Amino acid sequence: MTEKNMAQQNNNKRKRIWSLIKNLPAYHARKSFLQALASSEVVLVVGETGCGKTTQLPQQALDVGYRSIVTTQPRRVAAISVAERVCLERGVTLGSQIGYVVRFDDKTSSETQLRYVTDGVLLREAITDPDLSRYDLIFVDEAHERSLQTDIVLGVVKRALTNRRGSLKVVVMSAFLDTDKFRSFFSSFDLSILEMEGRLYPIDIFYIKTPVEDYVEAAVVACLQIHFEESFPGDILVFLTGQEEIESAARMIKERFDNYCSYLEKNFLPCSENKHTTLYHPLRVYPLFAAMSPDAQRAALKPCRNQFRKAILATNIAETSITIPGIKYVVDCGFSKQRVVSSMKCLDALRVSPISQAQALQRAGRAGRECPGKCFRLYTKDDFDKLSIHPVPEILVSDLVSVTLQLMAMGMENPFKLELLDNPRTESFQYALEVLLSIGALDSSMKLNAIGKQMAFFPLSPMLSRSLLESITLNCSSSMLALCSILSTESVFQLSSQIRESAFQAWNKFISSLGDHFTLLQVFQSYLSIPEHERIQWCKEHYLNYRSLATANNIYCQLSQLLQQQKYSSSFMSHLYEEESEQDRLGRCLVAGFFRQSVRIGSNCQLYTLFEPLQVDIHPSSVLHRRLSSKEEGYLIYHELIWTTKPYIRTVMRVKEEWLLQHGGNCFQLES
Structure with a gap:
């Protein structure tokens, strides 16, 4: 391909991207957002899934002169994919003006003005710079998830706002927020609330009639039924709880699909008039979970251009922020792995537990990002009605040893004093201090010692x-x-x-x-x-x-x-x-x-x-x-x-x- 043809191809791609951007609610909210940002220290942005807030608002701030911006994400796959998308939109190389930092992976440089990072990365930066002085604007995204790290980030950011009055601004973004709770949390600052409509297409939601004994088996059956019975094109997103379930389901789907295709080939003529020819669309299975390498995650997110149907088997990392092109069908098992801590000695564990109604709505929303879609819930309508409305904040049910060490490394001798959206039980912090003392991170006066500082490094x-x-x-x-x-x-x-x-x-x-x-x-x-x-x-x-x-x-x-x-x-x-x-x-x-x-x-x-x-x-x-x-x-x-x-x-x-x-x-x- 000649340079002229390549330039024309890139130009056409950019035109297509901008035609999509101009349809985003966040694009049309530019004036309102920038006015709120200019007049307030804190801006709460409530925008439904697909409105473009994660990609567009940081760019709008960059365009009006903010030169050191960071946007946090709860998960590394979201930080990476959003940074790559913004680079594509702006026509810049990843790591130049736009970049990302996740644990053990840094794609930034001295030129980088807009960073997408995980919550944990920002907390690590706060260890050496508690007031986050390198940034003049901080976006905290997906605040509604109330992950442990996100809640601690909000507490650290509020502390930095207090210490840097006039030189730092904060934008908190979410698909849905308890605005009264967040308004109260930031009550000592000038605050604006901006609400944006989503860009969600109609979604038909289906429930099973009776509970299933094995939701992994049910998910496999649902995935294959969708592929064979629903119209093509349109990819499938299946929500499961973890790597082992995903790998098991992937094997089952591949084996059954291959066996069924072999059966068709033996029993039906592969002619154009044969009614079964529509079943021969290839089906490819892609896993998507947090522990995967960035390259493997990109493979799941890459468009297939209708050459085959994708079945993406994902954990709850696919609920928010990341856009997976082509998804028309969602299968929701109704469970996720959640942190639980026992009441006796804070024994920390991952436990497969029912999701909340808010999470179920987020999952269903994945099917309506680009066209009308369908969501198949592997639980009954009665079971849905019994789910809690919002997820329980992780900070109330999580082990706090790691965050306590981080807070003390930031210079907080008493982590109890950090202002948080929800205060964990006193026993949780006390137990964290007990653990840190027992492994040698604290001295007898319960202050961080040399070993503790080295551990936090x-x-x-x-x-x-x-x-x-x-x-x-x-x-x-x-x-x-x-x-x-x-x-x-x-x-x-x-x-x-x-x-x-x-x-x-x-x-x-x-x-x-x-x-x-x-x-x-x-x-x-x-x-x-x-x-x-x-x-x-x-x-x-x-x-x-x-x-x-x-x-x-x-x-x-x-x-x-x-x-x-x-x-x-x-x-x-x-x-x-x-x-x-x-x-x-x-x-x-x-x-x-x-x-x-x-x-x-x-x-x-x-x-x-x-x-x-x-x-x-x-x-x-x-x-x-x-x-x-x-x-x-x-x-x-x-x-x-x-x-x-x-x-x-x-x-x-x-x-x-x-x-x-x-x-x-x-x-x-x-x-x-």
Whole structure:
């Protein structure tokens, strides 16, 4: 293609984009928005899904002279996709005038004036700059979701507004807001409210008549029925709760679609007059969840130009902000994974729970962004009426250890004093302080000490940060960096029913009898030992996810650079463990951070958490699943507790009693 033709093609593309932009309600609200921004310190923007507020309003502010703007998003996929869309609209290169920053991925430069970032990234910036002085305008998007990080961001932003009267403005955006609550929260500032109509096409909503026992199976059936019975074109968006459900449903859809097509080919003539020819539109399945690499997420969001029908299987990250072109049909299972904390000792877990009515409306709205659509709800109308109207704010049901560490690193000695939309229980903050004290982040006067400040420096959970710092003391930081990296990405194992036996045989060489941590470490270290140009093929041969391992490698490089920026000295105690193997030293390091997530192996392999009397099971994805002998005794630590039909512990490792006594002996008494 000649340069002239390419220029003409780009020009035509830009014309099409601008014809779409001019139809957006946010485009027509430009004058009202800029007037509100000029006269107020805080602007609340309530705009229905599809009105263009996320992409257009920050650009309008940029056009009138704001030179340092940040827009927060609850999820990385939204921050990335919106930044790419705005770059396309303005005809600029990603990372120049417009860019994004998510954890372990920074696409900005010294030229960048408008940044799209996750809430967590802005909180990390506030550690070194509590007043967020680099920005003159902050957009907080999707505030209605009331995620933990978003609520903390609102508290930090309000604090910065108070300290920077006259030099900072804030815009809070949402598809629907409790305006009275937000007006009260920002009552000490000049405030304007701007409401915009949406651009939603009519949506037909269908409910099932009787409850289903297995919503994953029901979602698969619904997806295939839509493909075979509903008009083409029009893509399908299926809401499920997590990666495992999505991967399982994807396998089922592919297998059943292929089997049905084979049946048609054997029993019907493939002629143009055959009534079944309309069923031969290709169906391609794309997963979409937070732990995926940006490249894999882009594949799900990329238009297919009606060459085939897409079935996108997504978690609730597809509810808001991101626009998925071509969606005409939505299948809503009615559930999502939500944080829950027990009432006794704040045992934090992910639990599959019913969504709210507001979330159900957001999901249905995905079907009406570009044309009239249909939403198929896998629950009854009575069940919908029983759902809570709004989601419960995460800050009321979440573990606050990480945010407490961040707030204290910002200079807030007493995180209780941060003004929030909803104040969590006092016990939640008290428990967070107790945890930070037990892992060595606080001194006896409950103030952040040197270790705590070093922990806050790393973009990791406090427990992983503590383990990493311990590895410096025990001279095994390189291996711990690798372990932190592989634990910060999605699953590296690729499994389907067709390759199950072959995959297990390939993985045997990596499996460690000590558990998942050392299994993952061996996978990653083996990957790093392979020449770069051979890694993709090596991953195929071993049924491993190349994207996950490549992402872990990128994280490893960034964490290594962060580690080099700090000056650490070895402990005088390190010589005590010189005779131990590196595996044992790594075990000690992990226990230093995760001893509160420890489990006792009881009689008949029954497992009980040590910090709360809860019986748990090892998740089937763990290498230790069904590998504990009936007479085995001892202890385990786990990385995550997930609650589906019952509580499961994931990413599990055997540990020694002496390690637990060394780091947690003052917190619990081990049973002999």
